[in-house]
Amino acid sequence: RKEGFDHFMLKEIFEQPRVVKDTLTPRLPLDVNDIVLDDINMSKEVLEKINKIYIVACGTASYTGLVGKYLIERVARIPVVAEVASEFRYREPILDENTLMIVVSQSGETADTLAALRLAKKAGAYVIGIVNAVGSTISRDADDVLYTLAGPEIAVASTKAYSAQLCAMYLLSIKIAMELGKISKDEFLELREELYELPDKVGTVLEQADTIKELADKYINSKNVFYIGRGLDYAVSMEGALKLKEIAYLHAEPYAAGELKHGPIALIEDNSLLVGLTGHEELFEKTVSNIKEVKARGAKVLAIALEGNDEIGKIADDVIYVPRTHWMFTSLLENIPQQIFAYYISVGLGNDVDKPRNLAKSVTVE
Numbered sequence: 001r002k003e004g005f006d007h008f009m010l011k012e013i014f015e016q017p018r019v020v021k022d023t024l025t026p027r028l029p030l031d032v033n034d035i036v037l038d039d040i041n042m043s044k045e046v047l048e049k050i051n052k053i054y055i056v057a058c059g060t061a062s063y064t065g066l067v068g069k070y071l072i073e074r075v076a077r078i079p080v081v082a083e084v085a086s087e088f089r090y091r092e093p094i095l096d097e098n099t100l101m102i103v104v105s106q107s108g109e110t111a112d113t114l115a116a117l118r119l120a121k122k123a124g125a126y127v128i129g130i131v132n133a134v135g136s137t138i139s140r141d142a143d144d145v146l147y148t149l150a151g152p153e154i155a156v157a158s159t160k161a162y163s164a165q166l167c168a169m170y171l172l173s174i175k176i177a178m179e180l181g182k183i184s185k186d187e188f189l190e191l192r193e194e195l196y197e198l199p200d201k202v203g204t205v206l207e208q209a210d211t212i213k214e215l216a217d218k219y220i221n222s223k224n225v226f227y228i229g230r231g232l233d234y235a236v237s238m239e240g241a242l243k244l245k246e247i248a249y250l251h252a253e254p255y256a257a258g259e260l261k262h263g264p265i266a267l268i269e270d271n272s273l274l275v276g277l278t279g280h281e282e283l284f285e286k287t288v289s290n291i292k293e294v295k296a297r298g299a300k301v302l303a304i305a306l307e308g309n310d311e312i313g314k315i316a317d318d319v320i321y322v323p324r325t326h327w328m329f330t331s332l333l334e335n336i337p338q339q340i341f342a343y344y345i346s347v348g349l350g351n352d353v354d355k356p357r358n359l360a361k362s363v364t365v366e
């Protein structure tokens with residue numbers, strides 16, 4: 001069932017062009033100038049009264065939430081709090097019928113996420129679930145569901161499900177903004193064209209797997225790995241660091257690039273590795289100045305950058321380039337090299353890639 005791949009994780013990484021296509025294109029029919037979300041029944045009237053959004057989830061799914069926060073706030077102009085479910089549920093959050101909660105879950109069974117959902121429903125909030133497992137508890141208990149069509153994910157570390165969650169979040173953010181008149185039809189058509197190109201662009205990143213394997217071999221002995229970025233790249237850095245921790249068992253930390261100098265830079269030594277995410281090009285110069293500070297203190301720098309950005313090649317030790325797309329969608333493409341990098345480090349260290357120690361696929365205990 002691994003279809004010739006050494007591990008389920010690698011198979012699932014390589015399934016991503018199809019998963020991205022399956023999650024996006026049925027919702028973007030070319031004969032309608034709109035996003036069609038069959039299972040979302042929230043009326044325009046309810047949406048117009050929403051004055052606050054919580055995106056609640058655990059682990060990797062919570063990083064989809066952070067991406068969602070950046071996107072929804074920027075394009076729909078509604079305040080969004082993205083939070084892990086295990087904190088949210090215990091802090092007496094302020095919820096009412098003008099609150100929208102978006103829960104994100106691959107399994108649809110995560111105990112803390114489910115508890116957060118129930119809290120929101122009890123307070124009269126509207127709940128939309130972004131869920132992979134059809135018929136799961138969260139999919140049944142949410143008011144509406146937006147299914148990610150990733151298919152079953154066998155490897156414990158989430159890869160294709162996360163990419164599908166990002167796609168669902170892109171659709172939902174754009175849909176909300178359109179309903180509120182914040183994105184015009186013309187802008188939508190531009191975005192739709194970009195979305196249609198994403199599966200092939202994911203394929204282009206996958207073609208670099210052998211090169212990324214060489215980089216994994218080069219950096220396999222790194223002691224501390226820092227993932228940094230700003231804005232959407234900061235959200236991407238969180239997923240990169242988690243993947244390295246859970247399957248490679250390397251100490252990895254994500255930081256907002258601007259925070260480094262407020263403490264963590266003291267940890268930088270000769271054998272540190274910095275993964276610098278630079279796809280958020282509006283803030284490129286700022287992130288580059290943070291990268292330079294770290295490099296000057298002895299760390300090696302592996303950058304993930306957008307194709308055609310020659311500047312970064314002069315600063316970083318190595319660069320992995322990903323295709324350009326609309327700024328809203330760079331997170332998906334930038335994350336794929338992080339998955340492959342973590343995978344090959346894990347393989348190189350002889351770890352049990354598909355079943356990392358101490359972890360379970362579905363966390364149904366609190």
Ligand code: F6R
Nearest residue numbers: 059060061105106107110157158
């Ligand atoms: C990491 C990973 C976990 C899950 C988390 C939430 O690779 O898989 O962090 O993302 O346990 O699980 P779901 O999405 O099933 O609610």
